[in-house]
Amino acid sequence: MPIRTATAHWDGNLTEGSGTIKTGKGGYQGNYSFKSRFEEGEGTNPEELIAAAHSGCFSMAFSKALADAGYTGTSVETVAKLHFDKTDAGFSVTRIDLETVGTVAGIDDSEFQKIAQAAKEGCPISRLLAPGTEITLSAKLA
Structure with a gap:
């Protein structure tokens, strides 16, 4: 690799x-x-780039998980909201909220949720961050 x-x-x-x-x-x-x-100045920051990496990784993992389960997703769009908070240990990434919307034909919401959760658990960036960061998932079927 x-x-x-x-x-x-x-x-x-x-x-x-x-x-x-x-x-x-x-x-x-x-x-x-x-x-x-x-603050809210112009430009990027390391945490924003982590959020971008996480949203991209999850979207691909979810697309693969859907295909592995026999579904064809037309699209998956994910927003990752990274919480960067001051803690007793200093500034830390404390939580990432993944919000995803998928357009997938022939799937019910229960199956969609199950596959989305499995994708969150299997996403390499989720696995990297999970040992110290809470990761939430809100998945909606378009």
Whole structure:
């Protein structure tokens, strides 16, 4: 399997500095700063990128799980809402809420929910984050 890489460059001190984050294959490059991470400033931040990775990973895992169960999904759209809170140990990712909507023909809601939950448990990013982060799932059938 390939090794995935990303790089970050930071200039200056913590509160006044700024930097860039770039994926190894060049598919994404973004600016980040103290304000984009801890306030509402322009740019991205590491936590937002984790949320993007989680929503992408879950959507693919769910699509595969649906196919493995004999269903063809027309689309899966997932939003990951990452909670970045100050705790006794410092700032931490405390919870991620996955909200997904799937368009899948011929499936009832009960089966849809069962497959969505299994996809959440099997998603590699969920497995990475689960030992210290609560992950919730809201799955809706379109």
